Amino acid sequence: MPRNWTFFAVLALIVAFSAATLLPAAAEVSTRELAAQSRPRITIHPRRIHPGPNSKRYCRSWLAKEYRVSGPVIVPQMHCWWY
Secondary structure, three states, rough: HHHEEEEEEEEHOOOOOOHHHHHHHHHHHHHHHHHHOOOOOOOOOOOOOOOOOOOOOEEEEEEEEEEEOOOOEEEEEEEEEEO
């Protein structure tokens, strides 16, 4: 009789371990697919100037060093204009 209990205990551990390792990976994939489907479209309207209907928004981005209490940190910076 103890042999049957050992078999079922080992089987339960294997099932629990495989479920614990497979479920987070499956949840991550479904979250990525959901995020890719529900991206909103953003419309940007200028505040001060009124560009023509064929105007485009150009942006320049770079990395800059900022000094903080914890030490220097590299942060992204961006400057945009209408042309």
